[in-house]
Amino acid sequence: MIIELIGWKSKGLRAPDIEVKLERSDSSVACVTLIQMPNGTGKTTTLNCLRAAMDGSAESWDAEKVKSFGNTDTPPEFGSFIATLRINHSKRIVIEMTFHFVEGVVTYRTTAGSKIEDNYCPPPEVRRYLDPRFSELLFFDGELANDLISGEKETNAGHVIDTFYGLYHLADLKRKALDSFQDHVRQAGPAKGAAQSARLIGRIDRFRSKLAELEEQTARRRIFFR
Numbered sequence: 001m002i003i004e005l006i007g008w009k010s011k012g013l014r015a016p017d018i019e020v021k022l023e024r025s026d027s028s029v030a031c032v033t034l035i036q037m038p039n040g041t042g043k044t045t046t047l048n049c050l051r052a053a054m055d056g057s058a059e060s061w062d063a064e065k066v067k068s069f070g071n072t073d074t075p076p077e078f079g080s081f082i083a084t085l086r087i088n089h090s091k092r093i094v095i096e097m098t099f100h101f102v103e104g105v106v107t108y109r110t111t112a113g114s115k116i117e118d119n120y121c122p123p124p125e126v127r128r129y130l131d132p133r134f135s136e137l138l139f140f141d142g143e144l145a146n147d148l149i150s151g152e153k154e155t156n157a158g159h160v161i162d163t164f165y166g167l168y169h170l171a172d173l174k175r176k177a178l179d180s181f182q183d184h185v186r187q188a189g190p191a192k193g194a195a196q197s198a199r200l201i202g203r204i205d206r207f208r209s210k211l212a213e214l215e216e217q218t219a220r221r222r223i224f225f226r
Helices: 043-055 063-067 132-138 142-150 157-164 168-225
Strands: 003-011 018-021 078-087 091-100 105-112 115-117
Touching: 003 043, 043 078, 043 091, 043 132, 063 105
Parallel strands: none
Antiparallel strands: 003 018, 003 078, 078 091, 091 105, 105 115
């Protein structure tokens, strides 16, 4: 799946009221984009909004954080940030964030084709890739760039590979499988428990074997990229 950011638009935030278009006249999209602005003019605000538009994380922001995005010169009642994505070179998804500065909340509106949802609701096949661990690396600042180059902090090549290949889903899958196993055992009751538990234990063992194989492959990739 190819997910491209083709533009964004901001208004009433601690960033310029501006519309940025990354799609060229031949329908290609800029592969690498640099945001360069003087200090205090909205770089961090723009990056944070891009991340939140991708992963829906603004729904959990507290009131103080939401209000910190408002234009301090002329505090507005509302602000907005709109990001447009293109999926597989054709389908477009528009994710709109509305900042309610008085209440201190952010609401979402998602448009995918003719379908409009008044919340953060990208199609399931797209949403699985729009994870906060992904968006933090997709939109990064100079400090993170230095960390990646130096390798002195937690963010290293292995972490980047895990994130962009979605390998963190393995740990999520393991947790869900174990939770499902425990639920089945509890629901089986004493009469069926032994036989059903044996079958489920067999499934878990096969899953663990596959997980170990994938983790070994991941380790080899990390060594190669380092």
